[in-house]
Amino acid sequence: MERKTIRKWFWVWEFEKEEAWLNAMAQSGWVLDGVGFCKYHFIPCEPGEYTVRLEMRDHDEGYLAFMRETGAEYVGRMAKWIFFRKKAAEGPFDIFSDIDSRIAHLNQIGKMLTAVGVANLAIGLGNSLNAPVASLGSINLLVGSLLTYALGRIHGKKEKLERDRMLME
């Protein structure tokens, strides 16, 4: 079958943009069929035949079985991000339907960024004090700073939802 691959980079705080792009692809007749590091594989579909969703979640067979039961198809995993598609004819497809679960999802992303970010900053600081590997250390510091920035972006999204949550569900 005809298959095409697009290489594309999204920052972690752009996951909604990434999802919108995947759905625009499905609208134009190419549905996601597999993922790799910064790689998206597509196969032809009827325009608008599928809805595509993604989320960050630790591996959980029970969850994948649960999603299949609701008519969603597991497409693949890139790091901790999992991708699903569902035929539009089988009804609307969302992963989250209330503010609380969207906040929980952002917390999950935040936890991952914190863990990786702290590790990078620690390694970076350690290495930059150690002359022979000082340049390596600066790479870690850079990565650590970027992750801290990403954490800030995710936190901003969360605060916006939390303000809404004060007034409504």
Added chain:
Amino acid sequence: MNEITALTESTYYILLVLHTPRHGYGIMQEVEHLSAGRVRLAAGTLYGALTSLCDKGWIVPLPSVEDSRRKEYRLTEIGLSVLQNELSRLRQLVENGISILGEE
């Protein structure tokens, strides 16, 4: 949480439809049906809620049937009393709303 303030709409409906044992997809369908299509529980939200409600002891998974991978859940005694408290809270909300705005 011992002093229950208010349940979310998702929690309320999940508990309500588990008055009869149901599996996950059955919960989604029944909630949508009961609310005339207004409340659609998304799978990720429901999965998270089921886990939390089991932890609280408000619902329990039923011993699974051998050939079925679909887990069924039902309301517990505690879950039922939580639901009854919520119902009287909601009744008061509605009564107060009607008394001020009038029955439209």
